[in-house]
Amino acid sequence: MSPPTGGSDGPGRGVPSTRAAFSALLEDSAEDLYESAPCGYLSTLMDGTVAKVNATLLNWLGLSRDEVVGRMRFSDLLTVGGRLYHETHFAPLLRMQGHLGGIALEMRTAQGSRLPVLITSTVKKTDDGEPLLIRTTVFDATDRRAYEQELLRARRAADEARKQAEADRERLREALAVLQQSLLPATLPDIPGVETAGHYHTASPFQLGGDFYDLFPLDGDDRFAFFLGDVCGKGPQAAALTSLTRYTLRAAALHDPDPVTNLRDLNTALLDRYTGDDPRYCTAVAGVLERAGDTLNVRLASGGHPPALVLRGDGGVEYLSTPGGMLVGALPGAQFVQVRVTLRPGDTLLLYTDGLTEARIGPHRELYGYEALASFAASLAPSGPHRVIDALTELLSGFGDGLDDDTALLAVGLPARTDTGSRDRA
Template sequence: MMCRTDQAPEPGDEYEVDATDAMFTSLLEDSAEELYEQAPCGYLSTLMDGTIAKANATLLEWLGLERSRVVGRMRFTDLLTVGGRLYHETHFAPLLRMTGEVSGIALDLKAAGKQRIPVLVTSKVKTSQDGEPLLIRTTVFDARDRRAYEQELLRGRQAAEEAARQAKAAREQAEADRERLQEALAALQQSLLPSQLPAVPGLEASSYYHTASPDLLGGDFYDLFPLDADRWGFFLGDVCGKGPQAAAVTSLTRYTLRATALHDADPVTVLTTLNTVLHERYASGDTRYCTAIFGVLEPADGHISVHLASGGHPSALVQRADGSAHYLPTPGGLLIGVLPDAPFAAARTRLLPGDTLLLYTDGLTEARTGPDRELYGDDALQTFTSAQPPAGPQALITALTGLLASFGDGLDDDTALLALGVPAPTPTTVSDNLA
């Protein structure tokens, strides 16, 4: 409160004036030397050779040293750790001599008991009126809290880097395990299929297997094998499900079909035996079944007789030499292994030169196509086959392989293809006749 000199003080004014005077008196008594000694940071002054000429109480308290041991007896570098002295001599001191001031340099002081005190140091050279350097004034700020924070950040960063390293190692291990699993599954899958189709006199054969996922065993299968000197057996089918269980059913199915056909090759008899084996094997547990076509090829003069039967499998498709294509109906055949007694539908046809019999699993016709993801379907397959030149089984399988690739992610099931045909006669030329 301000008091005017042209009137007497009002009651209470004297107290406020007295309190203000007392405060200023207290401030005057708090001398500059006392402020220097008790400052919240460390102060010291050194001669140009580094000898400590003055140090405040704050710094001495941090160091745990008596003033008499420091002032005039130690150099500034004696207060530093080995690393700090090296940095001071190579960077700090040269920079100070060149610029006359160094600010915010991180160093470590060596306190009593070998304790390290991280600090930030600012030094400035005091010069005389004619520019001659007289002494160095240094301010030391305690950086222990900052160092602790930096160390915590460093620990956090190291922990994050370690976690990232472990995650990367885990991903690499998982990828390596997945590759090994895929290799094992591929080898097992190949063991369930013939390594190559046998050569049959008067017959051309071709096959293809599309694996929808390298991480899962498929249940599609096919085979072509001799029954005797004049006949050949063939089959193609699809076991329900995927994985090891499906692979076990596939192995049992292939073995049963081949073994049964060597005793009685009648297609209906072969499928009936397979139905009995699967039903008895899996009736008391996890029900397993399959679809299949089994047939017999019997070469004759100029053609091949085909006798086949189907158990719940898509009908075989015949591409004729004239370019037409039609299904070989096998209505009424039930899934194999579901019922103890199941009927199976049989059919017969003849393959003439240029004709091809195509067997396939439902991965082909159940592929999703177009923007509406509609099933590809039997009609589309018949139309596609009719549009292909009747150039034999290998040409048809090549065309169908391209069709499967065009489905992209719409093809989400394994697909097996088996094509059997009679080669068309090679056209003769005038030069051949002359020869």
């Protein structure tokens, strides 16, 4: 290690020693440190009267010591707005805390220009704790303030953009809700002696779903057609497809109330409309209800749709299997399968879309599935349509974020005879 230049023996010859440089530095008087400090410095009495101020601050403000000391209060050095802020925030806080740091204010110079500053103050107290005077340092914050103004501008712009985005989002949500509602029946028709209930679960208010259902009279009070289904995809395209599907099925059923024919008509309409590289299809159940004495005869055809479920008045539960029914709109000449079922008093027919059976449950996010649905239905049976739909609505909301698809539910049933099943009417 080389010895330090110079040494303790005295000044080096010709070259100033480090020690000598230090000495020169130490001779920088406290007075000069104060007066020429790179920040403004002032002391005021507790009433704000300036008692002492350094040259740096006087220079910045273009004021002479005589103009300031004993004549001006600290707040006189500020802009009027800054003075208001000083009186309402700065002074009270300083009184309460004895210290206040980093406050952004503006000072007014003798030339009339503004000097953005950062102020830090401490209260000096007497030995017995009485406030004596306030010491304040003042930093020139011109550049810093310009930077902060930029940040504030950006923040305001971001705030504005956020508010606009929220408003747009709200308008979109409203528009989508109206559109979604237009794809569903406003109310189900009142069929004397028959109970009906429906429910539509919207997974996201910002995404149009592609599920649909309907129930409507064919002729008088004795025959009704119904359908329920799920088109591929989501969003506006799915909504357009749903609209086409719904009105095609409605018109087809009114023209010829045969469920298999109706699904074929739909198949043709979809293939006709969506050609080439944009095939669009759906799964659907279509059916006709016909009153026969105190029972309801149901003809039901399915195209690739999950099986309907019957909750019997005696507590039994059965799926109406329609094997071989193909997706609607995927292939020309698609085959659809029809089943018949008779509903007696106390029986309920339930149609649903796969949002229900494909919900994910539990910590391992397992498929809810058909078995669980059958068990759930068995725990309800016998139950009328309203009770079944209410219970399933509650089940769906219990799935939370495990349910990420729209889900349509439709139930039709004959009320149990009063002597055996009055609980269904509660």
